[in-house]
Every structure is written in structure tokens, then in C-alpha cells.
Amino acid sequence: MRRLAVTASAVFLAMANVAWSQPPTSLADVPVFTGAVLDNDATRQAADQAQPADIQLPMLDSYLSPQGKPSLAIYASAAAPEEVFNWYKKQLGAVPEPEDGPGAPGSVTYALNFWDPDADFATKEVADGVYSDGKLMKRSVESRPAVDGQWINGGGFSWFAMTSKSTGAVFRIDLEDSGFSYKDGKQRYSQKTIITLTSMGFKGYPKWDATAHSQGLSDSQIERLEALYDTPPTQADLGAPAYPDAQLDFDLLVRNPTMIGMNIAYTSQDAPDKVMAFYQAATGKKFAKDKQAYGIVLSGGTILSVQSAGSTLIMFTKTAR
Numbered sequence: 408m409r410r411l412a413v414t415a416s417a418v419f420l421a422m423a424n425v426a427w428s429q430p431p432t433s434l435a436d437v438p439v440f441t442g443a444v445l446d447n448d449a450t451r452q453a454a455d456q457a458q459p460a461d462i463q464l465p466m467l468d469s470y471l472s473p474q475g476k477p478s479l480a481i482y483a484s485a486a487a488p489e490e491v492f493n494w495y496k497k498q499l500g501a502v503p504e505p506e507d508g509p510g511a512p513g514s515v516t517y518a519l520n521f522w523d524p525d526a527d528f529a530t531k532e533v534a535d536g537v538y539s540d541g542k543l544m545k546r547s548v549e550s551r552p553a554v555d556g557q558w559i560n561g562g563g564f565s566w567f568a569m570t571s572k573s574t575g576a577v578f579r580i581d582l583e584d585s586g587f588s589y590k591d592g593k594q595r596y597s598q599k600t601i602i603t604l605t606s607m608g609f610k611g612y613p614k615w616d617a618t619a620h621s622q623g624l625s626d627s628q629i630e631r632l633e634a635l636y637d638t639p640p641t642q643a644d645l646g647a648p649a650y651p652d653a654q655l656d657f658d659l660l661v662r663n664p665t666m667i668g669m670n671i672a673y674t675s676q677d678a679p680d681k682v683m684a685f686y687q688a689a690t691g692k693k694f695a696k697d698k699q700a701y702g703i704v705l706s707g708g709t710i711l712s713v714q715s716a717g718s719t720l721i722m723f724t725k726t727a728r
Contacts, residue, residue, distance in 0.1 A: 474608040482604070521558060521559060528541045564580040565577070576608050576609065578606050579606075580602065586600075628664055628667045650675050652675065653674060669726075672720065672721070673721040682719050699715075700713065
């Protein structure tokens with residue numbers, strides 16, 4: 408029993424060092440860039456015209472069905488697009504979008520469009536008798552902090568999250584460099600970034616393609632994840648029932664591949680206290696706190712831990728007795 412307690416403590420300590428952060432699961436929870444101002448008129452106009460087809464869903468397949476119209480909010484900021492991008496990248500823990508499309512459920516990815524100095528900064532006629540000012544464009548854009556040696560024209564972030572076993576939402580944050588305008592036939596520049604937050608509800612369940620979204624994993628790790636996806640664990644496998652409507656967290660395992668095979672992770676939108684109350688009633692055991700997590704030891708030596716991470720993380724960890 409003493410050996411088991413030491414093992415449990417080690418598992419809880421390891422949990423504190425894993426990146427648990429989960430992306431927002433509602434439009435109201437999406438962070439707004441500091442100082443950005445809501446454009447009510449633009450938001451209302453865009454909302455009136457929005458249709459399900461207006462939001463691109465490259466990660467979705469026949470498992471999902473869009474529900475209703477997209478919800479959105481449009482903001483304006485005097486900051487450069489590069490500054491806005493870096494802020495959101497840090498806030499959301501975003502990573503570059505893979506070549507084959509967005510990552511696994513819960514991961515935030517980004518894709519950017521950059522100004523082309525040769526094509527975009529050339530002086531050319533944009534309307535009858537109205538010319539762009541290539542030198543002004545080049546000087547204005549290149550005065551901003553670069554991202555990987557380039558300057559952002561547009562782009563943004565995307566992710567999708569399950570809010571129950573059969574419903575969820577797709578989210579986008581689109582950035583647009585909107586600093587250039589024309590007045591009296593002359594081009595002008597006043598630094599401005601348009602930030603559009605969009606969410607689209609859906610029903611269904613996202614198909615997670617382990618082969619496409621598991622770069623860096625071994626073949627055996629991919630096989631384990633695919634088996635977990637195809638055949639979710641039973642109460643006998645876990646040592647306790649799966650929490651109602653909790654979702655298997657494949658993205659967590661992809662980001663922490665040493666857990667694959669030993670750990671089964673779920674996320675729930677319910678508060679940790681409610682989750683713990685459910686398991687205390689199901690097992691007759693009380694949770695003990697260690698670092699940031701609460702845990703109990705199930706029969707067979709499996710450790711069940713619960714932790715708040717935006718949503719609630721529920722982890723089953725196999726350990727030797």
C-alpha cells in the first residue's frame with residue numbers, strides 16, 4: 408500500500424507539468440485583444456448575411472451537421488496585425504496548421520497570408536485614374552514587427568470543441584490588415600487590424616484521423632490511439648464508469664505521447680466538484696488532493712485523477728501495485 412501511495416503521488420506531480428490548457432468552448436469565452444473595440448454596425452451587418460456555408464470547416468466530415476447560422480463579433484484595433492497575431496498565439500497556445508488540415512479536437516492551429524513585396528508593393532492603377540502608392544505600402548508595412556521575416560496581410564486561428572457527446576462548435580479568429588485606404592485619389596495608411604470572432608454550432612461527432620494528425624508518433628502509438636477511438640474503453644477497462652458526456656482527449660495524448668498506453672484522458676464541461684461527486688458515489692472513495700489534481704486509487708491499481716484545466720480533465724492512469 409505504501410508503494411502504491413508513492414506511485415500515485417508521482418503521477419499527480421507529473422500531471423502538474425503537462426500542458427492542460429483547453430481552447431474556449433463558447434464565443435463569449437474567446438479572448439478579445441487588449442484595446443480592441445467592438446464594431447456593432449459591422450457585426451450586425453455580417454450577422455444578418457451570415458450563412459452556415461460562410462465558415463470554412465475543412466476538418467469536418469459526414470459525422471457532423473452544422474446547426475443554425477454562425478455567431479460572430481467584429482472588432483477593430485489600432486495595433487499591427489503581427490502584434491495581434493502574437494498575442495492570440497500566446498493566449499491560445501496555437502501551433503501552425505498541418506499541411507493536411509487542422510489538428511485533433513481541442514488543438515488551436517493557425518494559417519497566415521503574407522504581403523508579397525514584389526507584387527503587392529508595386530505602384531499600379533486600382534481604379535480609373537487612382538493609383539496605389541507602392542513606396543508608401545512598403546514603408547508602412549515594413550515598419551511593423553515581422554513574423555518569420557514577413558508581414559501579415561490576413562489569416563487567423565481555428566479549432567473545434569465538443570460541448571457534449573453529440574454537440575460542439577467550430578471557432579475561428581480571422582485577422583485582416585485594414586490600414587490602407589484612399590482619400591481624394593491618394594492612398595493613405597493608418598494602422599488598423601480587423602478581428603472577426605466566429606463560432607458555428609454542429610451536431611455529430613468529429614472523426615479523429617490518427618494517421619493524419621499524429622506526426623512524430625510511432626506506428627504502435629498510432630495503432631493504440633486508433634484502437635481507443637474505434638473501441639472506447641468500458642467500465643471494466645477503466646475500473647469505474649466513464650463520466651457522462653465526457654469526451655476522450657486524443658489531443659492531450661498526442662502532445663504527451665509517453666502517456667499513450669498507460670493513460671486514458673477525458674474532458675468534461677462540468678465543474679470538477681460535480682465530477683468528483685459522481686465518482687465518489689460510484690466508488691465509495693474520497694478524493695485526496697496532490698498538487699493541482701485530486702485523485703483516488705481504484706481496484707487493480709488504476710489511479711483516477713481530476714483537474715480543472717478550463718474544462719475538467721479526467722485521467723485514468725494504470726500503475727503497478
